[in-house]
Each structure stands twice: as structure tokens, then as C-alpha cells.
Amino acid sequence: MVSDKVRDAMQHPRIRLLTGAVLRGLSGGPGDFRVEIVREPRYVDAERCIACGLCSEVCPTDPKAIYLPKPDAVPLVHVLDDRFCLRARGKNCELCQEVCPTEAIEFNRKRQEEDLNVGAIVVATGFEVFDAREKGSLGYGRYSNVLTGLDLEHMFRRKGELRLPGNDKEPESIAFIQCVGSRDEGHVYCSHVCCKYAMKLAALIRHQSLDTKVTIFYIDLQTAGKGFARFFDDYRGDIRFVRGVPVEILQTASGELEVKFEDISQGKVCRDTFDLVVLSVGISPRTDSWDLARILGIDMADDGFFDTATSVGSNDTGVGGIFLAGTCQGPKDIADSVAHGIGAASRVMELLGMPVQADG
């Protein structure tokens, strides 16, 4: 879906998409901002790459240092990955540059600086997925069979089915732990999306095998939203819901995961074992938001997202002509992000008036 939006933006005659660009400075005011940006070099020219894949074929490293990031990447161009490229280790390999039929690869590109003159600025920098390693007791990063919701989503996308990362077997019992990185001391907010994606993943798991037992540990189930209550109703009977989120996961000698939780119906601490534990990680503010806030002169809210001028979420920052769109302002699901994004466009139109039709 994001790919579709990127494609639409790239093909739009009145949108210029600058990739690898970082904001460095700002001056001026509403209607007449001067924005300084720096563009980091891309070794593969997106305008010339035809995604033929010859470079990837000749690349001698394993894994390949030049590749198509995903089959439906937009733009459909190869990228050079500094982590694996021999040149990054001082070697003088130019195989991909030599084989490229369109001369799209060029190692000697320099960073470029560019000034832009704009009337308004929309900040839509999104969020970071909460790093589950911060909750050390849940074992993410230590136990191979503790995944995040995002890991599981990637696995379904890439392999089309769920297998245990440890032994490639089909799991028989799976636990989801909600609110990992949401609704705690450091995150006094609900991430809006985790209950929905956990339920969606649970539905996919049940679709793969009806024998798989799925348990969801939760604080409050967020079943509001268009059509979600009905979706929830359809799966309610197939999934075991347990109130309260576990705080500790340990791996047993046999490789199973032992989850310690409070069984409130019995009023005591229980232990249950699962083949796989999925952490429903939440939406966190981007850690580099501070840099952007400083350059733009906009405020940050207590929770680390960008602050709005009024208490209810609108698109306006405290600085005229600078607007917010999407999750950089606070957690949102897809529909809310879309509405918020179009809302930012409406604020810009009110400020600048309708664009003059360039080609009309």
C-alpha cells in the first residue's frame, strides 16, 4: 500500500520526491520558507537503473551487497548496501559498475547541497517501532522464538507461512503479548494498532492451521474502529484471551518458552509454555525528532511526538506554515493517518490558496 502511494507521488507532475535528503536549516516564514537540504549520495542512479539484476548477479559478496530491496520496491531500483560492499572495506571491486548496461552505478558521487523555496512545510516523518530489546525480561534478541509482530508480518509476506525460526517447524502454541512499548511508564499512550494487527496475525495463523493454539495476553482490547468489532467477534471463540500482560519469559532446556503471568481467575501466578511468543510492539516517536524540532523550531510533546498548537490533535504546530501529518504527531492507524495527511493538505491550501494549474 505504501508502495502504491510512493508510485503515485513519483508519477505526479507536481510532486518532486527527493530521496536520501536531510533537512539542515530553515529560514523565512509562512509563504516564503528557505529550506536547506543535504542529499547523501546514492551509488545507484534511480533515474537510470532498469532493475535488470545483472549487478546483483556479479556481486561477489554473500549476502549480495547490491540488490533489489523487495520485489515490489518503488522506485524499482537496486540499492548498494555499505554493510556488505567490498569497497566499504577498502577493496577495489567494480564488478557491478562494469556490468551495468545503463551506466547507472557510479561510486564517485558526492553529497549535494540544495536550497528550496517553499510556502509551507508538512512534517510527516512517521514513527519508530518500539525496540523490544528494551524489555530485557521478554527475551527478544536472546531467544530465537521470541518475535515481534513486525517480524511475524515479514515472515508471512516473505515465506507465505509461519515456521519457527529455531527449527523451521510449524508451531503448535503461540502467545501474543500486547502493549510492549505502549501504556507503560515511558509510553503513556495506546499505540492504536497493536490489538488490530495481533488479531489479524492470529487470524492468519489460524488460517494456516486450525490446530495451532493462540493465546493473547492483553490489558484492554481495543476493538473499536470500522468493522473491527465484527472481525473480533468472528475470531473471539478461537483464541484464548488472558487479561494482564506477562513480564517474564524464560527458555526451557527443551527450547520452549515459559511465560510467567498472573491468572486472575485463580488469583495466582501461573506458568505456561509456548513454542512461539510474539511481542505486539508499539509505535514510538522517532529518536531523531529532536533534531528536526530544533531546526524547525517546533515543540515536542511529553511523549516525544511533535506537539500541536491546540490540545486536540490538529495539524497545526506552534509555528505558522509548519504542519504535522500522521504518526509523527501521535499513534494512528492507517485510516486515521490518511485522514490526518489529507487534513494537512487542507491546512496548506487554506494558507497558500489553490495551486495554479501548471499544465491545465
Added chain:
Amino acid sequence: MSVNDMEVRTGVFICNCGQSMKNIDFDALAKKAASVPGVISVTLSSDLCLDEGMKRMISLIRDGSVNRVVIAACSPDSKEHIFRHVLETAGLNGNLLSVANIREQCAWAHKGDVTGKAEELVRMAADRARLLRPVERRELPVNPDVLVVGGGFSALSTALGLSAVGLRTTVLEREAIPGTGTGDKENLQGFDVGSVIAAAERDANIDILTSARIVAVEGVLGDYTVTISKDGAEISRRCGAIVLATGFRTQLAPGSDMPIDDQVASGARVVSQEQLVCMLNNSVLDARPRTVGFVFDLADDSSRYTTLATLNNALAVRARWGSEVYVICRDVKVDSEGAERMYQSARECGVVFLKCDSALKIAVDNGRIAVEARDVFLGEDIVVSCDLLVAEELPFAADGAEVLGSLSGVRMDSRGFYQDENVHLYPVGSDRKGVFCVGGCRGNPDIVRVLADVSSVVASICGLLSPGHIEADIEKVKVDPQKCVACLTCIRVCPHSAIQLMRVEDGKDAAVISDLACDACGVCAAICPAKAIEFEGYRDDEIAAQLEAIGEACMGG
């Protein structure tokens, strides 16, 4: 002379993608392509999508030697728009392009030699190209005025937003005074509806018609004619877009109420959130309730509105009355902006939350209301005895929403609210182009989301109507009036209300498709029993030609 009348001269441009498709014999492919009827030129290239590669295509089109283009290259998903643009800048209609995907669906999909399949794909594309017809794109004039249905917060905010971008609106309020139906629903979420009404009444771009309701909606995006009944008379307004902003109403959940007789006898009361707000605002209330109970999220899984109202009001009750507050719910719906913080504040200031999975028992006990619930954390039945119970409410679309929906061509969702065009991608749009839904009437009752809806509908309409015209494909899908038997099948199935029965030239009635309202989904063309509807690019003869090409290629070995 139009392209239709000219002799077909197809140019085939084959790209080997930097010689990366090694499992296709391109010389053989080019030879085969040259033998397809209508093909007068075959060009082999290794970088067709780059400026150098396109040069020959442009010059062949410019000098008139080619009037249909077949491209055998990568997926149309990645480059078709570029090629279409090249055709148009070189002076050929973009619809005269046919793409054979010999990369993703051929060379990359198989191991071993796939020259045969590539030949087949090129043959199919070339046979289809022979039959392609141009589709003209033109700017069609639209009426930039907007009709907003509803007179509450979301309706008037939309009108004010549209006025700010220079668009005029007519606001239809069913009641005699704007905002009557809204009551205190927005006020109790911290919004001043009164000031919005006052601003809208002052605005020269906004015409508010009170005691008015819609009787009929005719026309399409850019040119709607709406018949309105006002004070017993029918008036008509023309507009380019319609916004439904009729809000929502609530009703006490079944079983959460208590007979009025019992309430009077005991002096204890069961109220709604709105009634509570009135009581809170009434400074001369003599007896402040000692204990206030709230119930929500037991009967309704989508209780964002009641959750936010409860959190707001529980805080207000603690602050103004100092009463003990007990909240009984299943889950706290905190997936709204600021809700988690409010929930935290409520607990910090002494509001007690009891989580309960089963039904409540509500009874009068010794002059007070006894609410019996099984608390899941304690595992015990708890009785909350209160002077005032704020009962659970269920949200519903406003009365008459369904009638209005059917008049304006908007479907209802499973809960009786208006259905979005796409719940993720385009939440405020509806199936009918130019008809939008905002706020409570589409099931979004909380104020933050209402405001986002309002801004996004303003931007959408501004983008559509402000220029005064919309560019559209002309007769991409069209009805042949001679073949049409006026059976109305297409009108019934069209999800976009784009087809109308009209009197055509020779006095005959036939279906006519509006170019502005049509979304080119093709449903009508597929279903028409008289085969009177043609969808350019997917006409029966074009598809048949491709199918026949498969057969011929197979026969030919």
C-alpha cells in the same frame, strides 16, 4: 482523418533489459513479432525506458510511420505510465499502447528457454493493439458549490473549512435551529459547538437552510441537482459535491436502565452522559450525589465515544462534586488521542475502575441504585451502591440516515453507519463520486477524528471542484444506444451511480454513462445482457483477439 480510420501500423518495441533476460532468444522473438499482421516495424533495444531507448519510438510516432505501439518489456506496473506519457508527447493517444510483460511474467518467472512464451505474449499484445481505439481526455466543467447535510458541529465545521478555501456551501439543517440534534455530545468532549454555529451564521459563503430535508438527489459529481423540502415547499439547489454530516445519536443499552417509578420512589437516578453534563453545569443542584457510577463497554465493542465521555465526566464529577466515582467496564478503549493520559489522571484522582466480563444486575436497594458486577481481578461479585448511575449508551446513526443514504447513493455498514469508499485508503469518500461522509454518521464520533475527517473532506472537495473543471476520460465506457434495450441492469449494478436512463436523439430511452462519475470498473460492460456497453481497452473483440492469439501460437508450435 481519425486514428480509427487509418490503416493500422503497429510498431513493436522489444527491450531485453540490459541483456539481462538470457532465457529469451530476442532475434527469434523480433522475427516472430514482424510476422504478426499489422506490424510494420520491430525495434530491439536494451534500454527502452531510458531517454536513449525511447528516441526511435518517438521518431517513428512523430513521422507517422507507427500508429499503434506494442511494448514487450518489464511489468506495466513499473513503466507503463512512462511509455503512455511518451506516446502522448509524441502525438499519439495514450490508449493506443499495449504492453507485453516479458520480464516479470516470463523471463523471471521460469527457468530455461521461454522464447515461445514471449512470442505468444507479444502476439497477444499486437493482436489487441490492432483493435485499440483512442480515448480522449478532456476537461469537463463542474459546479464548485457544495451542499452539506446536517447542522451540527461536523457539518458547520466542514462548511467553515470550505469557506476558508473560497467555496460556497448550502447547509441543510433538519431542525429549526442549527445544532439541535447535536445536543451536548461535542460540548461534553470539550468543544464549543455554539461558537462554530455563530461563526457559520456570520459567514457570507455559508447559506443555512433550517427545517429542510432532502427529497431527491439527481446528477453526478460536479453537477448534482438536489430537491429540498422546506416549510412545505420544494426547492432545488445545484451543487458539485454533497457532504453528509448528520452525526449520530445514542440510546441507553438494553438492561442498563431502571423503571422511572423506581427512580422516583428511591430518589436515585439513571442518566445518560448528556444528562450528566447538564447536571454538572447546573450550579444550583442542591443534593450532590455522594456516589456516582459509570457503565460502558459491556454491550458495545466500539465504545470510543462512551469511553471518552466517561473519562471526561468522571474527572469533572471528581473535580466539581467530589463524589466517589466507580466505573464498571470490560475494556477501556484508549485508542484515541490523549485517552491513556485521561485514564491515568482519572485513576490518580481516585476514580475506581472495575473490569467486568459478564452482564450487570441493576436494582434499587434502600433508596440507592445497586449495581452488581463480577470483578474479574478480584474474582468476586461486587455491589456498587450509587446515588447516580450514568448508564451505558450505544451509538447509532441519526434517524433517517438510511433514507438519506439511499437517496444519495451511499451504502450502510454492518452497524448502520455510512460505508467509506475504502476504510483504509479513502475514509471520507463514498462509492458515489462527489458524495462524502464526515464524523459521527460514518461511525467516527470522537472529536479528534471528527476534526481530521472535516479537514480531509475539505481538501478532497477543494482539489476536485476549485479549478472549476475536472479532467476525465471521454467515453472510455460507453453505451451503444441502438443496442440498449433500457433493461436498467447496468443502472442497478453500477456501484458509483454513474448511469442514468435518458432520452437519446431518436426519441429512444437508453442508458447513458457519465464520464465524470464513471470509475471504469467495468461491471456494467460485463453484465449488459444486450452487449450494448463497451469498455475501451477491454472490449470483447480485444479480449477475443488475445485469446485467439494464444491458440494460434500453440498451433504454430
